[in-house]
Amino acid sequence: MDYNFTEIEKRWQDFWAKNKTFKAEDTSDKPKYYVLDMFPYPSGAGLHVGHPLGYIASDIMARYKRHKGFNVLHPMGYDSFGLPAEQYAIQTGQHPKITTEQNIARYHEQMDKIGFSFDWDREVRTSDPEYYKWTQWIFIQLFNSWYNKNTDKAEKLESLISEFEKNGNAAVNAVCDEDVKSFTSTEWKAFNEKEQSDLLMQYRIAYLGEAYVNWCAALGTVLANDEVKDGVSERGGHPVERKLMKQWNMRITAYAQRLLDGLEKIDWPESLKESQRYWIGKSEGTSLKFKVQSSKVEIEVFTTRPDTIFGVSFVTLAPEHELVAKLTTTEQKSEIEEYVAKTKMRSERERQADVTKVSGAFTGAYVEHPFSGKQIPIWIGDYVLAGYGTGAVMAVPGHDSRDYAFAKHFNLPILEVVSGGDLSKESYDAKEGKLVNSDFLNGLEVKKALKKAIAEIENKKLGKGKTNYRLRDAVFGRQRYWGEPIPIYYKDGIPHALADNELPLILPEVDKYLPTEDGEPPLARAATSWKKDGKYDYENTTMPGWAGSSWYFLRYMDSKNSKQFVSGQLADYWQNVDLYIGGSEHATGHLLYVRFWTKFLNDLGLIGVDEPAKKLINQGMIQGRSNFVYRVLWAFSGKPFDTMKLPQIIISKDCRDKVIHGDPDETSKLINYCNETLNQIFTDQEVQISSCPEITEIHIDVNIVENDEIEIDTLKEWRSDFKESYFLTEEGITKLKCGSLVEKMSKRWYNVVTPDSICEKFGSDTLRLYEMFLGPLEQSKPWNTNGITGVSGFLKKLWKLFYQNNTLTISEAEPSKAELKTLHKTIKKITEDIERFSFNTSVSNFMICVNELTEQKCNKRAILEPLLVLVSPYAPHIAEELWSQLGHKESIAFAKFPECNETFLVEDSFTYPVSFNGKMRFSIELPATLTIPEIEKEVMSREEVQKYLEGKTPKKIIIVPKKIVNFVV
16 A cells, blocks of 8 residues: 555545544543644635644644643634735725635635644634624723722722712722822712713723824724834835824733733743833833923923933923923924924834934923023934823933934033932032032942932922833724724713623624725714614724734633633633744734733633733744746947847856856856847847846746756746746756745745645645754744655655555564664653654654664564654654554544653663773773673773783773773873
8 A cells, every 4th residue: 555645634634524533622530731823814825834833833732732641722713803804805895704704714724734633613713793792792891990009900890980989089099091180079979971981981991092093094094013114004005104093992001010020920932021021111210390491381201210310411202292382482383393294104113113213303492400400402302202101201311322312413412420319419510511419329329329319309399209111001993894893882972881782793884994084984884874772873993903812712712602701610621821832923912912811801800810821932934945037137328229129038047156256158158149139139220238237036936946947938837928038048958047045935026835735745744744844943944845855755664664565564573672772762752852842853853763663674563553653743644544554443643642661772782982091992892781890801801902902011991881991001
């Protein structure tokens, strides 16, 4: 029987689907293991070979844990709301649901071909109303909750309202808006419904408020920071500006400290943790007020170095700061307005990241130094962010690199401050041009100096000590169609949450997927018919993409539950994810938001964990390997000619390399060929070139290239512009050598390789093994189809251990010591490799094992059966087939994983290198159990030793068991 991977893989994929082999049990005496992949957005392009890398690794772990006796939950679903489907709907008029379902069908088919052990009964789709019903429900819990600083957790809003009714808000210690006014219980009861609603909105975790957003007019929606690059939308390249809009927000800032603390409890990559720490950006310091000259207005700043107050030479406001327009003088108005308009085109992420671009404008106004009373100019600069701190900084260029760059660029004073935190003893040395604090540290540590400075600022009532975070509340609303409707309706202008029995609020049908003519979101197009009780308007914005992905790991536990988002029993059983695999690009997006929602749900007692995943691995990227042919670029001077007749001359990599390195013969040959070609085209005029033309590369489809060569006829068939091209080759040569380069896998570069094509040509087991073999899981590595034949050959060699002359030949005889050693050495290594996620080394060890067993001519059941279980997580189809051929009726999926017996690894003998005065002369093989005296006796009895001793008595014999024997003569 031949190894027919096409038939074998189809047979076992059908078997797994029919028998629901990988269905997880909701109750089990087995220990649980929950392995999860970041679910994909189903794009129309389908999967390329880079996408399954993490899925294959997680599948190996899922299969391994089943072999080890675990009840494994390994689900898959789709992040199926999103902008691409909506943009396609705008262009074609086709409902995003249709596009999404077609794309999901394509993804599902591709994943099935690779043989993943998913429990498909638990599949979720974020765009399914039965799923987003619960996303809406969680939003309502957030809307109806506040964050109590005293208990350090979220609580139901009823407890806050109760406090307001009894005592007002004087004793309330909450995370809330900064400008909340004080009121008594009597005043609270006297407020009308709208006033009470507005006050509660300042405390809610999900709240409606003004926020600066990335507004893309062309797309008609707000974009997340990671959807904006260089001032334009990542999709479509449309201009994006910072705009103050009324938006739904999530008060994630309430969880800033807990999000930091939680990083110490989870086994996630340190680089990812560091990204989150930086994004959260905790800093200790003080707020400080600067009085604007000739005004009652004060500018509040936050600084981590209040002890450097005498080094302040200017104050910088964010361009969006609410005081900019009020403070700007008439003379500076046009310059300020122009600068503000310009900075609207840069996202906050760009402004934070780009420290090389210095820009700003002077408002014409000044503040008074809070201690010296000196006049200090007020500038605006885009390196200051409106949402961080107070949106204003006291600039100390002598102590801050960005302040320094700004001061140098605009020729502002740079003062050196020597401080010990005593803000009462400042003197100015005009000769030196320095500000010198006479209380220079006095041996105090920096922390003590800061503490001292903060105390003095508080004593003078100029500010107060404060902990600040870079993290800002997350903008939640999107002006899009294809997203979860926010379950809010408006009655007399007051937002109300829907009741539980009114969920889900289904996405309405609209005539177009564009904003309305007056700029309202697409859902406003349904406003006339889409109303609560036929009369109250629903919220017209939808949720962002991260909403549905912030809790999907919980829904997999109980995906068919119509009464709860997850039952308490199953939440307690599955707890959280044991292994989560996904991309590092989600470090400060999805992975931050899912931690936030998990902590919130835990606060309300809905789940028993406060982190979504115990361990997380970021898989690397599989990069594309592009191929090129080379085209001559024409450059003429002299007589005019018909440029439409210019031929395209294609040359090989060899020719190109020689020409660009100045090879005179090859250059001359190219020039002559070009001129001969021109003479054939321009028969009515003379067109000639005398110098070597430029050469450019053209990307071609890697799937029609083999071993970096392409048939010219194939190239002509691939694209029409090559049909009329001229090809400079040696006589009789029908192929061109191609250039190559490793770059991102993209349709643009024609370097996309689909898993379908690999599975059809080599089989899915080969694909799985090869993706692991490419290198460590966490590292990026280039794809090269040329290298896959080695893995394919390994599987054929494995098959031949079982089949000789197309006949299954298995011996029941006892295995030899050598065979047992090979098996148990492999068991030990594979177990260690899987436990440390070193899947690439596992593949190498499989190859070594099969080579050794082939040399040993091993066909013993006692060796080959456990070998199949070892191989099964990596290459499940061939393992299932051979397991079945060996007479097993049940799937190999739950066979016990073999254990290493160390006794088979003990060496019987050791070959000692024998040296004389440190020079190795020969080797002697001796039993490994000999003692030092026994080794010495055996060695001295050998003729070779006596030969090198030449009758002399050695001064010393150095013997290290299982290492060396050395004679000092």
